[in-house]
Amino acid sequence: MSQERRVQRVALWGLLLLSACVCPKVQLPASDSTPPKITWSVLDKTTGEETEFSGDGTLQVKLGHKLEIETTATDNQGVHQLDIGESAGWSCTNGSTNTSQPPYSAVYSEVKDQWANGEVCTEIDVYTEEDLGWACDSGYWFTAGVVTLNATAHNFHGGTTQATLTINVVP
Numbered sequence: 019m020s021q022e023r024r025v026q027r028v029a030l031w032g033l034l035l036l037s038a039c040v041c042p043k044v045q046l047p048a049s050d051s052t053p054p055k056i057t058w059s060v061l062d063k064t065t066g067e068e069t070e071f072s073g074d075g076t077l078q079v080k081l082g083h084k085l086e087i088e089t090t091a092t093d094n095q096g097v098h099q100l101d102i103g104e105s106a107g108w109s110c111t112n113g114s115t116n117t118s119q120p121p122y123s124a125v126y127s128e129v130k131d132q133w134a135n136g137e138v139c140t141e142i143d144v145y146t147e148e149d150l151g152w153a154c155d156s157g158y159w160f161t162a163g164v165v166t167l168n169a170t171a172h173n174f175h176g177g178t179t180q181a182t183l184t185i186n187v188v189p
Contacts, residue, residue, distance in 0.1 A: 053177035091171030096138035108163030110154030163187035
């Protein structure tokens with residue numbers, strides 16, 4: 019992982035810690051018959067374009083773009099946890115030989131427990147950034163890549179929802 023990527027991750031974790039203190043709250047109900055909802059808000063910092071998805075989504079982005087992604091889990095009766103697994107990889111060619119760059123992966127988790135006064139958060143946000151400035155070995159050029167974010171949200175009564183955001187990266 020590059021030094022720049024480490025600095026970005028540290029900054030994002032700082033935002034996560036700040037967000038741990040602020041969220042809309044309700045009293046924890048005795049039951050909750052509906053699972054949380056997952057939404058994605060993707061800001062292409064290169065073009066300024068913003069795209070939103072509810073549940074699963076697929077987006078095509080050009081190589082070299084930088085994305086800011088907000089993943090939100092909501093449940094009007096309380097959301098307990100949001101987990102995100104990320105994987106990414108890309109391929110290159112020199113015209114006759116194809117290579118795949120080593121994939122990378124990461125896991126993010128945000129947990130909001132019940133407060134002492136019985137209140138729980140109704141929303142959890144996790145922010146991530148993707149720098150799609152991927153490079154190929156000398157003499158090779160980029161052909162395709164993909165970033166996959168798999169989110170799972172849990173409420174306090176066993177309700178679970180999963181959603182996937184797929185980002186196809188093109189030359």
